[in-house]
Every structure is written in C-alpha cells, then in structure tokens.
Amino acid sequence: MAELDTSGGGKKGKKVRSKKANTKVDLTAMVDLAFLLITFFMLTTSLSKPIAMDIAKPDKDDNSQEKNELRASETMTVLLGKNDKVAWYMGEAGKSKPNVESFADIRKSILDNKKKVADATGGRQIVMVIKPTSGATYKNFVDIMDELAITKIKTAPAIDDENITDAEKDFMKQAGIL
Numbered sequence: 360m361a362e363l364d365t366s367g368g369g370k371k372g373k374k375v376r377s378k379k380a381n382t383k384v385d386l387t388a389m390v391d392l393a394f395l396l397i398t399f400f401m402l403t404t405s406l407s408k409p410i411a412m413d414i415a416k417p418d419k420d421d422n423s424q425e426k427n428e429l430r431a432s433e434t435m436t437v438l439l440g441k442n443d444k445v446a447w448y449m450g451e452a453g454k455s456k457p458n459v460e461s462f463a464d465i466r467k468s469i470l471d472n473k474k475k476v477a478d479a480t481g482g483r484q485i486v487m488v489i490k491p492t493s494g495a496t497y498k499n500f501v502d503i504m505d506e507l508a509i510t511k512i513k514t515a516p517a518i519d520d521e522n523i524t525d526a527e528k529d530f531m532k533q534a535g536i537l
Contacts, residue, residue: 441494
C-alpha cells in the first residue's frame, strides 16, 4: 500500500509537550485511477494506418498473349538519374528527345502532359512509366511516387528498372545523370 508519511520526526531525548497525530495519505486509489486512465487511452486510441500505392510491374515469366497495349501518345516515361535529376519524354524511346529537370520542376511537367493527353484523347488518363537507374536513390523513387499522388494520376504507374533502352542510357550519359 502506498502511503505518504508526514510525521514531524521529532528529536530524541526531548520532551514532547503535546502529542500530534501522524497524518497519513493513502495513494492507492490515485495510482489505480492513473493506471485505469492510461489503459483506457491506450486501448481507445487509433494508430495511424500505413497508406500504400498500387504499382504495376511486369511479370518476368508471363508468356500469355493477353497484354495491354499502350498508346505512345498517352505514355510519359520518367527516368530517375543521379544528383536528384529526372529525365522524361512522351511517346517512344529514341523518337522523342527527353527533357532533364529537377524534382522541383517535374510536377508542372506531369500536370501539363496529363492535361495534353486528356484534351487530345477525350478524357483518357496518362500512363506513367517510371524507370529508376543505377544512379537513383530510394528517396528519388519515393519523391516521384509522391509527385504522382499529388498530381492525382489515377492509373497505377508501371515500374521498369530492368528494360532501360540504349537510347535512354546514351541520353542520360550525355546529360551527366547516369
């Protein structure tokens, strides 16, 4: 039992004129209440739930004939390079010149291309292909996924880190971001 002793503690050998009653405060009820409150708030709180984003990645062993064909005019490919730089192009690799930007500028480019695709196709969604290179960091990948979430790209982005074409590699070497 928890007690708080508030006795005067008097000195030995002195005569006490009047005997004072010791006051004792029983703290058991307060400790019980504290633990009940802590237990209540721990059990009733809701922890933050992790938020996941859908990612489409091609199967290596998929030999089926059912494949979704992508229109080049609706596809934006983003190449993640070193030094927090990205290169992007619309359409097919080698046929259109990639643009090199920083992560600060890529949002505007995504929004512009999203609007162009929607206007040209009557409301169809842009398809994003993300290609992280060996110079990219995990932070770069998370940043580009955040940009896709911020710009409200509704189609799941395709992540392709294995099929970077020679034309893409050559351009990135020339730009100094591979």
